[in-house]
Each structure stands twice: as C-alpha cells, then as structure tokens.
C-alpha cells in the first residue's frame with residue numbers, strides 16, 4: 001500500500017458528463033482493491049451523497065458546516081465523515097443549503113480558496129489512500145476550493161456528445177492557473193472518456209479525436225462504456241457494484257481502478273514531517 005494518500009478532484013465545467021457517476025463507482029472499485037476511500041461531495045445537488053450515504057445517518061455535519069466561514073468550527077474533520085454502505089468508503093456529504101455559502105466564501109476570498117485544503121488535506125492524506133472530490137458543473141468558487149485541496153484533477157468527458165468537448169480547454173486552463181497561483185501539488189491526471197458507444201459514429205469520432213490529439217499519458221487507457229446499468233443503479237441510489245456487479249460498466253470501473261492505482265503508485269503526497 002502506498003504510504004500517503006492522494007486527493008483527486010473529478011472536474012469538468014459541463015454537467016451530465018459523468019462526474020458523479022465516476023466519483024461513486026470509482027470509489028467503490030478502489031475499495032474493492034482494499035483501498036481506503038473518502039468521497040467529498042462539493043456539489044449542492046448532492047447526488048454523490050445520495051448514492052453513497054448510509055441510510056439513517058442524519059446529514060447534520062456536512063460540508064456546509066465544515067466550510068461555513070462564520071461557524072468558527074475548528075474541530076476534528078472526522079466529525080464530518082460518515083461511513084457509506086460500502087466498506088472502506090466514507091463520505092463527507094453535502095446538502096442543498098450549502099449554496100448559501102457562495103456569498104460568505106466569495107467575500108472571504110482569496111483567503112477562502114484554501115479553506116477546504118486547510119480543513120481536510122492533512123486528515124485525508126493520513127487516513128485514506130484515495131480521496132475523490134465530486135464537483136459542481138461550473139468553473140467557480142467550489143471547484144476552485146476543490147482544486148486548491150487536490151493533488152490531481154481527473155476530467156471526464158462524454159463520448160455521447162460532441163458538446164462535451166466544448167469548454168474542455170477552460171477547465172484545463174483553470175487547473176494550470178491554480179497550480180501556478182497557489183497549489184503547486186496539483187497535476188492534471190488524465191481525461192476519462194465516459195459513455196462510449198462504439199456502434200455510434202459520434203462516439204468513435206470523439207475517441208479517435210482525443211487519442212490522436214492527446215499524449216498517451218493524458219488519456220486513461222480504460223473507457224467507461226455507455227451502459228444502462230449506470231442509470232438504473234443511479235435511479236435506485238446505488239453504484240453499479242450494488243445494482244449489477246456483472247455489468248460491463250462494473251467491469252470497466254474495476255479496470256479503471258487498477259489503472260489508476262498503477263498510475264498513482266509511488267505518488268506519495270505526504271510532506272516529510274507527516275511520514276513517521
């Protein structure tokens with residue numbers, strides 16, 4: 001097992017490209033490889049929280065309370081961490097009301113840019129092998145907070161829609177900007193092509209376009225196929241591992257988790273003082 005954990009933001013300013021689906025399914029796939037995983041839900045739509053949260057856990061200690069600049073909370077991050085239904089996967093949940101933090105966080109900027117980093121980074125690196133942060137579909141404050149806290153950005157794109165490549169440059173530029181402006185730990189991990197439907201020419205064209213234009217180390221070898229098991233699982237507020245573990249999607253996520261572990265193996269992000 002690697003010594004220090006790794007924090008990965010799942011980011012794309014487009015909605016519907018699969019950020020939440022990737023976050024939750026990859027989290028479970030990693031846990032099946034005996035990795036300890038924390039999912040942080042930074043999207044006010046709370047889809048990841050709904051898919052992962054164990055029933056009956058009151059959503060009182062959420063990202064809202066954790067990040068509220070007026071709460072004065074200086075306590076232990078572990079108070080905000082709830083187990084999911086999956087062993088080895090924990091979650092810091094979100095609630096819709098957290099959108100009310102936009103104004104206080106914006107007023108407190110640029111100091112607030114590091115609020116998530118300051119609160120969770122040390123804890124995550126020590127307690128989890130992988131922390132996956134699900135993000136809202138916009139280039140804004142919440143994505144900024146996530147990227148400030150992260151080591152890597154994983155960017156999913158939807159092979160079912162030509163539009164999903166629009167704006168890709170903006171999210172890649174944002175990653176670059178944050179690396180130079182304040183988080184030198186941040187690296188672009190790879191693009192993940194989601195919803196691949198090889199019988200559709202748009203899918204084939206998008207995959208070909210990306211393979212021809214991107215260096216091999218900027219694109220995952222594994223693609224996630226278009227598979228209704230993902231939508232059905234989501235409807236049941238589950239991951240594909242619970243809903244249909246034999247599906248093509250589940251098998252792709254198993255493969256993706258192995259690829260991710262190989263890529264990130266040896267990436268030890270703990271500072272020397274934290275290692276002993």
Ligand SMILES: Nc1ncnc2c1ncn2[C@@H]1O[C@H](COP(=O)(O)OP(=O)(O)O)[C@@H](O)[C@H]1O
Nearest residue numbers: 015016017018019020021195225226227231234
């Ligand atoms: N590989 C896939 N095959 C089929 N449906 C998918 C796939 N990935 C995501 N979806 C569906 O697409 C929709 C958008 O995915 P979601 O993860 O919510 O995107 P985002 O978080 O980027 O807005 C959801 O209904 C989800 O179930």
Ligand SMILES: [Mg+2]
Nearest residue numbers: 019020043047
């Ligand atoms: Mg989402």
